[in-house]
Amino acid sequence: MTKADEMRFSFASASSKLPAEILAAISADVIAWQASGMSALELPFTGKDFADILAQAEHELRAVLELPECYRILFLQGGASTQFTTLPMNLAGEARPCDYVLSGHWSRRAIEAASGWCDVRVIASGSNGSLPEPASWRRSSDAAYCHYTSNETAEGLQYHEYPEASDVPLIADMTADFLTRPIPIERFGLVYASAQKNLGAAGLTIVIVHEDLLGQAKHATPASLDYARQAAAGSKVNTPPTFAILVALRMLTWLRAQGGLDAAAARNIAKSAKLYAVIDADNFYRCLAAPRYRSSVSVCFRLPQPELDLLFLQEAQENGLCHLQGHPAVGGIRASLYNGVTDEAVTALADFMSDFKRRRG
Ligand SMILES: Cc1ncc(COP(=O)(O)O)c(C=O)c1O
Missing domain, CATH: 3.90.1150.10 (Aspartate Aminotransferase, domain 1)
Structure with a gap:
């Protein structure tokens, strides 16, 4: 048995399997990106080749999600874990409480990280293999946002229905189930997901944010973590994860072709x-x-x-x-x-x- 035979099927949580045709395409991209005369790994993030890749990735993601114009897509680094703190930095203002649903390992991590940056209110908790139903969440009217985790990856729990919108922006960590099913995006103020499960390679984090939520970052939020500044700079405040964005583009094109x-x-x-x-x-x-x-x-x-x-x-x-x-x-x-x-x-x-x-x- 060869090494490749031994590793026939991977069920890893991160990074996940990539379709064979994507692996073939990105292998060729590593050698030469189209007519650029360069490897896709070498493309300057300020150049036209990468600008085209980024624009196409955004176009594909907008198409697959049927995303209204009022949402901005940010292509960031840092993983979903960085979003755990970036969220309150950007949206909690200087002193506003934030509602969190505690449903398992990853929402607990989100709550722990946010606690240093805002007044966290745990508005519902799950137990014994169940999730707290949205109807039981004690949503506050004065919160900056309401955060939940759509798929608790460690416990294998998933919300099959999406919560209703309210006056308080709804936010979801969709890291595990982003692009695995349709999303009623208009119910959300913001959703975020790391790429390494359904969108290709580790290193890319997608943030989809309603434009009304931009421009509220706390004083001294680093520019690379400030949603408004990243939106204004087309996700190029600092070097974006260029190759992971190309892999995401390949995955999105594949996903659309698959229906x-x-x-x-x-x-x-x-x-x-x-x-x-x-x-x-x-x-x-x-x-x-x-x-x-x-x-x-x-x-x-x-x-x-x-x-x-x-x-x-x-x-x-x-x-x-x-x-x-x-x-x-x-x-x-x-x-x-x-x-x-x-x-x-x-x-x-x-x-x-x-x-x-x-x-x-
Ligand atoms: C639901 C959920 N949130 C957050 C994370 C953390 O993602 P990252 O390692 O990209 O920070 C994971 C990782 O598995 C996850 O499943």
């Missing part, structure tokens, strides 16, 4: 349903997420004993099914099924799960 967000949602539901069917067949595999909150992109489960988790991971790896360990904060098994993960990979995993249960159950 856009409706088709992506159908594919992701079908992929996850294959694994949940094996999990639900009996009591061998246990999914802690309540059925209505089960994620279609982060399928998390456990086996009857922790030793079996380890054996499962080892045998899966030997069968070319890689990076299935759960998030360190949660443990167990996690299959991340982002847009680049194929049906073939998921079928291979479902077959392996059935076979493992037959042999070890």
Whole structure:
């Protein structure tokens, strides 16, 4: 078996699988970007070649999301974790409270990071494999914004319905499920997502912000973290992640050719349903997420004993099914099924799960 055979299917949460045709295209881009005579890695961010790439990426993202003109797209560095503090820096003003929904690991991280920059109000908390329903959120009328996490990647919990808009801007960390399904963007003041799950390469963070929210950054916010200044500079206050933006452009073109967000949602539901069917067949595999909150992109489960988790991971790896360990904060098994993960990979995993249960159950 060659190394490539051993690593046949990856279910990693970050970075995720990229479609084979994207890998082929960006391999060629690394050698030469179109007629520029340069590698795509060498393009100056101030030059025309990169300006065209950035404009096309924005065009594709606007088209796939059907994004109204009143929203600005920022192509930033720093990951979603940097947004955890950038948000209150930009939107909390000098003293306004901010509403947060605590639904799992990543929203907890967002709350901890924001606490140093604003008066955080936790308006709802989830427990025992469930998410707090939007109708139960105690949304304040004086908050600067209301933040929630649409997919809790560590626990495998996902809001399948989007909250309603209110007078307080709604903000979502969509890092795990951005571009895996349609988004009613007009309900949101701002959404953000790292690219390494569904939009290509690590290093790029997308922020989509309503223009009414620009221009409120706290005094002394660094220019590279100031939404208004980045919007005015076309995301070029400092060097943007140029190559990751090109990969995002390739991914967006591919996504549109695959039928856009409706088709992506159908594919992701079908992929996850294959694994949940094996999990639900009996009591061998246990999914802690309540059925209505089960994620279609982060399928998390456990086996009857922790030793079996380890054996499962080892045998899966030997069968070319890689990076299935759960998030360190949660443990167990996690299959991340982002847009680049194929049906073939998921079928291979479902077959392996059935076979493992037959042999070890
Ligand atoms: C929902 C969510 N938010 C935030 C993050 C952190 O993203 P980054 O590592 O790009 O900062 C992750 C990473 O998995 C995530 O799943």
